[in-house]
Amino acid sequence: MPCNNFRTLTPLLCMLILASCISQTLVSYAKSVDNLVIRFRYKVHIINCLPENAKPLELSCHSNDDDLGHHTLWKDQEFQFKFGIHFWKKTHFVCNFSWGSKSLNDITVFVNKVETRTCRETGNCFWKVETNGIYFSNNDQNWEKWFNW
Numbered sequence: 001m002p003c004n005n006f007r008t009l010t011p012l013l014c015m016l017i018l019a020s021c022i023s024q025t026l027v028s029y030a031k032s033v034d035n036l037v038i039r040f041r042y043k044v045h046i047i048n049c050l051p052e053n054a055k056p057l058e059l060s061c062h063s064n065d066d067d068l069g070h071h072t073l074w075k076d077q078e079f080q081f082k083f084g085i086h087f088w089k090k091t092h093f094v095c096n097f098s099w100g101s102k103s104l105n106d107i108t109v110f111v112n113k114v115e116t117r118t119c120r121e122t123g124n125c126f127w128k129v130e131t132n133g134i135y136f137s138n139n140d141q142n143w144e145k146w147f148n149w
Contacts, residue, residue: 042119044109045080045126045140048073050099057129061095061109068093085112097129102149107134 048057052075059079061068071079085091093110097103108114110125119125119138126137135143 041082041084041123042110043080043082043124044093045078045124046073046095046109047078047126047128048075049128049130050075051131054131055100058098059095061093063091063093083110095127097134099129099149104134104147104149107147 044061046059046061050057054075057073058070059073060070061079061081063083066083068081073079081093083091083093091110091112092108094106095109096105097107109127110119118136122138124138124140126140128135128137128143131149133145133149134147136146137143
């Protein structure tokens with residue numbers, strides 16, 4: 001009789017141990033895949049790096065689905081927003097920037113296939129506004145000028 005109970009419990013114990021190992025592997029795998037293969041959530045940062053005594057940066061951002069409103073940023077202030085990408089339709093955010101008499105309209109700050117490649121590693125897209133234009137970075141350290149005033 002005791003041998004029959006052992007034979008019944010052995011497959012059950014094996015399945016429990018296997019399930020535990022698989023769940024731990026999937027969690028660690030999912031974390032690495034999110035950084036390397038595809039990212040589902042992103043954050044866009046827009047930073048005012050205009051001079052101290054300058055007028056504020058005015059901006060408004062939107063997508064086809066979301067209006068993020070109007071924002072006034074003084075020196076070193078930041079506006080940021082988070083979102084998930086859509087697989088069945090394009091995720092596309094644009095912003096209108098104005099500073100004194102200068103303005104740039106319909107500037108794409110995120111669109112699938114462009115920023116999903118450039119921002120995938122960190123999940124962040126940084127935009128820095130300076131007196132001579134707007135710069136892009138995916139790590140807040142290495143900047144590339146993308147737009148002139």
